[in-house]
Amino acid sequence: MRNKSVIAEARQIDLAAELIRLGARLAVLEAETSLSRERLLKLYKEIVGKSPPKGMLPYSTEWFTCWRPNIHSSLFIDIYHYLGKHAGVDGIEALIRAYKLYLEHVRIHDTECVLSLTRAWSLMRFIDAKILTTIPCTECGGQFIVHKMDLHNTYVCGMCNMPSRAGQTNKARAERESRAGMPDAEAIVPALPLDSVVAQATTIPRRRSRLRHAVV
Amino acid sequence: MIPEFQCHKMASLFKKKNALIYQQRLTGELTMTQDELMYEIRETNLTYLLLAQQMIRKDQATATFRLGIGVDSAQILERLSPAQILKMAATNMLLCRFRFDDQMIFGLLTDHGREKAMTQSHAALLIAGQPAAGLA
Numbered sequence: 001m002r003n004k005s006v007i008a009e010a011r012q013i014d015l016a017a018e019l020i021r022l023g024a025r026l027a028v029l030e031a032e033t034s035l036s037r038e039r040l041l042k043l044y045k046e047i048v049g050k051s052p053p054k055g056m057l058p059y060s061t062e063w064f065t066c067w068r069p070n071i072h073s074s075l076f077i078d079i080y081h082y083l084g085k086h087a088g089v090d091g092i093e094a095l096i097r098a099y100k101l102y103l104e105h106v107r108i109h110d111t112e113c114v115l116s117l118t119r120a121w122s123l124m125r126f127i128d129a130k131i132l133t134t135i136p137c138t139e140c141g142g143q144f145i146v147h148k149m150d151l152h153n154t155y156v157c158g159m160c161n162m163p164s165r166a167g168q169t170n171k172a173r174a175e176r177e178s179r180a181g182m183p184d185a186e187a188i189v190p191a192l193p194l195d196s197v198v199a200q201a202t203t204i205p206r207r208r209s210r211l212r213h214a215v216v
Numbered sequence: 217m218i219p220e221f222q223c224h225k226m227a228s229l230f231k232k233k234n235a236l237i238y239q240q241r242l243t244g245e246l247t248m249t250q251d252e253l254m255y256e257i258r259e260t261n262l263t264y265l266l267l268a269q270q271m272i273r274k275d276q277a278t279a280t281f282r283l284g285i286g287v288d289s290a291q292i293l294e295r296l297s298p299a300q301i302l303k304m305a306a307t308n309m310l311l312c313r314f315r316f317d318d319q320m321i322f323g324l325l326t327d328h329g330r331e332k333a334m335t336q337s338h339a340a341l342l343i344a345g346q347p348a349a350g351l352a
Contacts, residue, residue, distance in 0.1 A: 071337050078344035079281060086348035087277040088287045097277050105340055111333040140320050142342045159338045167334065 009035075013043065015092065020044055022099060022117045026052040032092045032121075057118055061131055064123060064145050067158045067166050072114040073123055074144045074157075076102045077134060080124065081143070095124055254308055261305035264312045268293055269301070284315055284343070286350030316343065 016033045020043065029040045044052045064073050080098035084090045089097065099120050106113045115123075123145070126132040134143040137157035144157045158166070248256070271279035272294045280290045296304070304311065316322060324339040 071334065071341070075337055075341045075344065078341050082281055082344050082348070083277055086286050086350070087280040087290075089277040094277070097275070097281075101278065101281060105337070109333045109336045111337075136345075140338070140342060141345070142338070143345050159334060 013039075016040060016043055017047060018096060019092075019117065020047045022096065022103075024121070025057055025118045027057050028118055028121045057122060059122065061126055061147065063119070064126070064132060065147065067163055069114055070145055070158055072102075072106075073119070074134065074142070075105065076115055076120055077123060077127065077145060078143050081134070095121060257308060257310055258305050261307070261311045262301065265293070265296070265301045265305060269296065280348065281344075284346065284349055286348040288351045289349065292351075313349065315346075318342065318346075 012033045012035050016029050016035055019029055019032065026037075026040060026044065029035070029044075030037060033040070035043075041052070063069050076098060079101050080094055083094040083098055087094075099117055102115065102120075103113065123132070127134075130148050132145055133148045135146055135152050135155055136142065137144055137160055138154060139156050139160040142157060144155070146152050146155065268279070268283055271282060272290050276287070276290055276294070280287055283290070285293075316325070321339050321342050324335045324342070327335045
């Protein structure tokens with residue numbers, strides 16, 4: 001498709017560049033901008049420095065109802081709905097702004113960015129297509145993503161009713177241990193009575209010197 | 217119309233005057249008198265309004281989300297002149313309102329339990345779900 005207006009095309013390129021910087025896949029760009037595939041490819045290579053990944057986009061609606069993804073994507077979609085309802089923006093503009101606000105939240109709280117822009121975009125489309133919807137949790141009242149056709153009269157969200165072992169992944173454990181310095185430090189060094197601590201304290205200099213020899 | 221940077225200058229002048237009082241108050245040497253309280257409120261109002269205006273001018277949609285206001289209030293705030301802002305700030309009431317009237321959000325924001333990041337996300341989600349403050 002050929003663009004008539006140069007200014008309109010510049011705007012489209014701007015939009016595409018912003019989406020690429022946020023991590024959009026080629027299918028998203030093709031759907032949201034009127035630029036040709038070749039131009040988008042060129043733009044992608046110029047910004048990212050390599051060819052876009054090939055293959056299908058993640059298409060599972062199930063993913064959005066898993067515990068951690070559900071929380072992240074519910075937060076995103078709540079921001080998106082707020083922007084649509086109160087700020088008067090919608091479509092891709094609202095998506096970009098909401099996604100940036102989501103990224104900000106993730107950065108501030110030092111958590112992993114679970115929701116990619118491509119997933120956020122497909123979430124938006126799933127909601128438009130009425131496959132997924134948001135309903136309020138009966139305990140906290142926040143809006144959460146659920147399947148449209150499920151029964152949810154007594155829906156309780158994943159944070160009011162945390163599933164056991166939720167968030168206790170290997171990765172989280174490794175992080176906790178690295179923060180503590182050593183794995184299970186208390187288990188290795190049992191609590192000692194005060195006398196023995198004092199007695200040990202006198203031997204510490206000798207140990208240190210031994211260590212220094214060992215290092216040299 | 218006074219340019220924006222001069223507004224900031226004004227705001228920082230307010231702050232400089234009060235720096236000593238702040239310090240004394242922190243160390244407990246001084247309790248707040250009525251006049252000082254009025255001064256503090258005015259300063260907070262001024263800072264709030266200037267920041268809000270700057271945010272709205274930069275990106276209106278994002279600012280409405282951050283401020284928790286509707287698009288109509290945002291447009292009014294954007295159009296305020298510095299003189300109007302000064303006039304608005306000089307009252308005995310705070311112009312920014314407490315945003316969480318919900319026990320739940322309070323609890324979440326002050327919680328120290330496991331999965332700290334998750335409770336923060338929960339609180340953010342609940343705040344995003346609140347209705348925007350707008351014009352009636």
